[in-house]
Amino acid sequence: MGAxxxxxxRDLPGPIEWMRSNLFSSVLNSALTLVAILVVYxxxxxxxxxxxxxxxxxxxxxxACLSHEDGACWPFIYARLGQIVYxxxxxxxxxxxDIVFIMLGTxxxxxxxxxxxxxxxxxxxxxxxxxxxxxxxxxxxxxxxQVPIEKWGGLLITLVVAVTGIVASLPxxxxxxxxxxxxxxxxxxxSVAFIELWRGVPLITVLFMAANMLPxxxxxxxxxxxxxxxxxxxxLFSSAYMAEVVRGGLQAVDKGQYEAAAxxxxxxxxxxxxxxxxxxxxLSLPNIVGxxxxxxxxxxxxxxxGFFDLLGIVQSGxxxxxxxxxxxxMTGYVFAGALFWIMCFSMSRYSKYLEGNLQSGERR
Amino acid sequence: MRNLRxxxxxxxxxxxxxxxxxxxxxxxSNALERQHIASGFDFLNIxxxxxxxQSLIRFDETSTYARVLLVGVLNTLLVAIVGIVIAxxxxxxxxxxxxxxxxxxxxxxxxxxxxxxNIPLLLQLFFWYxxxxxxxxxxRDSWSVLDVVFLNNRGLYVPRPSAEAGFEYVVFAFLAGVxxxxxxxxxxxxxREQAGHAAPAGMIVAALLVLPALVAGAFLDFPLRLTSPVxxxxxxxxxxxxxxxxxxLVVALSTYTASYIGEIVRGAIQGVAKGxxxxxxxxxxxxGQTLRxxxxxxxxRQVIPPLTSQYxxxxxxxxxxxAIAYPDLVSVFAGTTLNQTGQAIEIIAITMGVYLTFxxxxxxxxxxxxxxxxxxER
Numbered sequence: 001m002g003a004x005x006x007x008x009x010r011d012l013p014g015p016i017e018w019m020r021s022n023l024f025s026s027v028l029n030s031a032l033t034l035v036a037i038l039v040v041y042x043x044x045x046x047x048x049x050x051x052x053x054x055x056x057x058x059x060x061x062x063x064a065c066l067s068h069e070d071g072a073c074w075p076f077i078y079a080r081l082g083q084i085v086y087x088x089x090x091x092x093x094x095x096x097x098d099i100v101f102i103m104l105g106t107x108x109x110x111x112x113x114x115x116x117x118x119x120x121x122x123x124x125x126x127x128x129x130x131x132x133x134x135x136x137x138x139x140x141x142x143x144x145x146q147v148p149i150e151k152w153g154g155l156l157i158t159l160v161v162a163v164t165g166i167v168a169s170l171p172x173x174x175x176x177x178x179x180x181x182x183x184x185x186x187x188x189x190x191s192v193a194f195i196e197l198w199r200g201v202p203l204i205t206v207l208f209m210a211a212n213m214l215p216x217x218x219x220x221x222x223x224x225x226x227x228x229x230x231x232x233x234x235x236l237f238s239s240a241y242m243a244e245v246v247r248g249g250l251q252a253v254d255k256g257q258y259e260a261a262a263x264x265x266x267x268x269x270x271x272x273x274x275x276x277x278x279x280x281x282x283l284s285l286p287n288i289v290g291x292x293x294x295x296x297x298x299x300x301x302x303x304x305x306g307f308f309d310l311l312g313i314v315q316s317g318x319x320x321x322x323x324x325x326x327x328x329x330m331t332g333y334v335f336a337g338a339l340f341w342i343m344c345f346s347m348s349r350y351s352k353y354l355e356g357n358l359q360s361g362e363r364r
Numbered sequence: 365m366r367n368l369r370x371x372x373x374x375x376x377x378x379x380x381x382x383x384x385x386x387x388x389x390x391x392x393s394n395a396l397e398r399q400h401i402a403s404g405f406d407f408l409n410i411x412x413x414x415x416x417x418q419s420l421i422r423f424d425e426t427s428t429y430a431r432v433l434l435v436g437v438l439n440t441l442l443v444a445i446v447g448i449v450i451a452x453x454x455x456x457x458x459x460x461x462x463x464x465x466x467x468x469x470x471x472x473x474x475x476x477x478x479x480x481x482n483i484p485l486l487l488q489l490f491f492w493y494x495x496x497x498x499x500x501x502x503x504r505d506s507w508s509v510l511d512v513v514f515l516n517n518r519g520l521y522v523p524r525p526s527a528e529a530g531f532e533y534v535v536f537a538f539l540a541g542v543x544x545x546x547x548x549x550x551x552x553x554x555x556r557e558q559a560g561h562a563a564p565a566g567m568i569v570a571a572l573l574v575l576p577a578l579v580a581g582a583f584l585d586f587p588l589r590l591t592s593p594v595x596x597x598x599x600x601x602x603x604x605x606x607x608x609x610x611x612x613l614v615v616a617l618s619t620y621t622a623s624y625i626g627e628i629v630r631g632a633i634q635g636v637a638k639g640x641x642x643x644x645x646x647x648x649x650x651x652g653q654t655l656r657x658x659x660x661x662x663x664x665r666q667v668i669p670p671l672t673s674q675y676x677x678x679x680x681x682x683x684x685x686x687a688i689a690y691p692d693l694v695s696v697f698a699g700t701t702l703n704q705t706g707q708a709i710e711i712i713a714i715t716m717g718v719y720l721t722f723x724x725x726x727x728x729x730x731x732x733x734x735x736x737x738x739x740x741e742r
Binding site for chain 2 (some may be wrong): 033039183202209217299300
């Protein structure tokens with residue numbers, strides 16, 4: 001194409017013209033616009049007033065909030081911030097949780113940001129060394145005092161459940177996906193049964209199962225920790241979903257790749273490990289992130305079986321007589337909702353970005 | 365050689381799975397014996413001895429656990445069906461709205477999707493139940509519509525309809541009208557296809573749906589009485605009450621699922637080949653007609669499978685009812701019944717079995733439907 005061929009110059013529309021074509025292009029559109037303005041006015045304005053202008057911002061007891069009848073009670077959040085993040089983790093041991101958070105944050109940033117290198121190695125570290133290190137730091141041992149799991153809570157439990165779920169479900173999910181596409185009938189039917197069983201039932205029944213049935217399945221004298229059984233439930237459940245995501249990736253890999261691998265004389269496992277899976281996992285990465293968003297939201301269900309996760313802590317605060325105000329519950333939900341929203345929304349943006357990257361890579 | 369190896373692999377795997385399952389069963393039977401918990405399904409015939417606040421069938425303290433199961437299943441289905449209907453409507457609006465040429469409408473729909481999709485459903489449920497419905501005024505200061513419908517923190521009170529003598533004739537007239545309208549619809553569609561000229565059906569269908577029942581009702585002096593709820597003492601009597609738990613669950617489930625349905629609808633409409641849009645514009649169809657006659661029918665084909673999985677998700681998510689004590693399957697059966705009898709294995713198995721049946725039946729129906737409407741590509 002000739003370098004001098006520029007597209008014809010187009011004037012940018014002025015605000016009036018823009019409004020005419022985008023908001024008032026017809027009678028119906030104008031009416032819709034007016035209704036929409038009314039809806040925004042009726043929802044956004046009261047919400048901002050409630051969260052900012054009419055809210056109680058300072059103070060340390062509920063008395064500070066009682067004078068703000070139509071506003072958020074932020075002192076409740078200040079007072080509970082420690083619990084919201086760490087649960088009932090011992091005050092002087094919270095630095096251990098901080099280190100885990102920092103490791104997680106740095107690791108994720110490394111994997112997500114485009115300018116860093118050696119992502120593969122960092123990814124493997126995050127899947128192997130990080131969980132072990134975090135386990136030691138959070139539970140205790142090797143000179144660190146033990147912190148019983150009953151004291152964990154808040155964001156800590158939420159992230160522990162979500163991250164364990166995703167880390168455990170990746171390998172299991174890959175195996176199940178391969179099993180579902182296997183030529184061996186026993187392997188295939190067992191995989192299909194396993195996947196469809198967990199995908200067909202609600203997570204809460206799986207959590208109930210873990211809480212009530214897993215202890216019965218253990219040999220006599222072996223007791224199973226409550227958190228561990230919940231983690232097993234979440235891992236089983238999410239590995240079934242992960243399997244379907246990976247299966248989608250496996251299906252999307254070009255058939256020629258399978259044939260090429262076979263032509264090179266690679267056996268099944270080597271073909272999968274070196275040729276097929278690297279491509280399939282890359283293709284399913286956006287959906288894996290999507291799965292993780294779902295899992296992060298689903299972790300809030302552990303509050304039903306008695307954990308004080310992010311939502312559970314906020315919910316328990318509502319029942320606290322010391323903070324009984326008309327706005328406590330709403331304040332807690334808005335705060336927890338905002339935290340969840342930031343985490344989930346940024347991940348969904350990231351997943352979109354990955355998808356875009358994949359498409360541009362495929363467009364040769 | 366290869367065959368032998370694959371058989372060995374499978375035999376080993378089957379052996380390991382069998383070993384684990386038998387081991388767990390062995391441990392479980394020992395544990396049950398130690399804790400003196402009965403096993404088997406005999407408990408289903410025992411009297412439950414508790415009441416359930418909402419039931420579609422007759423239920424009282426003398427009913428059995430089997431009946432509890434049935435009430436739970438019906439309550440789950442009720443909330444799921446109502447939720448699905450609302451979610452579909454809202455989702456369709458949100459999906460089409462996202463593609464609106466009106467910038468503000470498109471923006472609002474986008475914000476709706478991105479907000480609701482990224483906040484846990486349980487949190488939204490708590491929000492609706494504890495922060496919104498609990499904050500409604502008490503019975504004495506209820507919000508009311510025309511003094512017939514009342515909304516307060518104990519629920520939504522609507523008039524109770526009761527049929528009087530002759531009501532069955534109105535029902536017959538209505539059914540006849542429905543049959544007639546189906547016939548007209550089918551007949552006119554055939555005329556359109558074969559004769560190729562316009563054969564409107566809308567008005568006739570609408571008239572056939574409304575008029576027969578109305579005429580029959582007028583002849584019989586409208587044999588349907590509505591008993592309005594009336595405030596007596598501290599609460600309302602005489603109407604039908606929709607529990608706040610039910611309302612919160614329906615609102616949370618349907619608004620949440622609608623955000624996913626909106627995305628599905630948007631994707632499907634955008635997925636219709638661009639040539640179709642251009643062709644319909646070339647034929648001079650208006651924007652609404654393009655949407656209704658060209659884009660939506662083609663988008664439907666792509667929408668059905670993911671839509672079904674959203675319906676199933678909504679049904680499964682209705683189990684969050686247990687968190688606000690709406691008497692659904694999980695709440696009354698895997699909750700109360702399990703606590704009273706302690707028979708965890710049987711109860712969890714039945715509960716999971718019910719949900720699994722919903723899923724499998726739906727996906728079986730879906731496969732049949734899909735194979736029927738699948739587009740035969742050139």
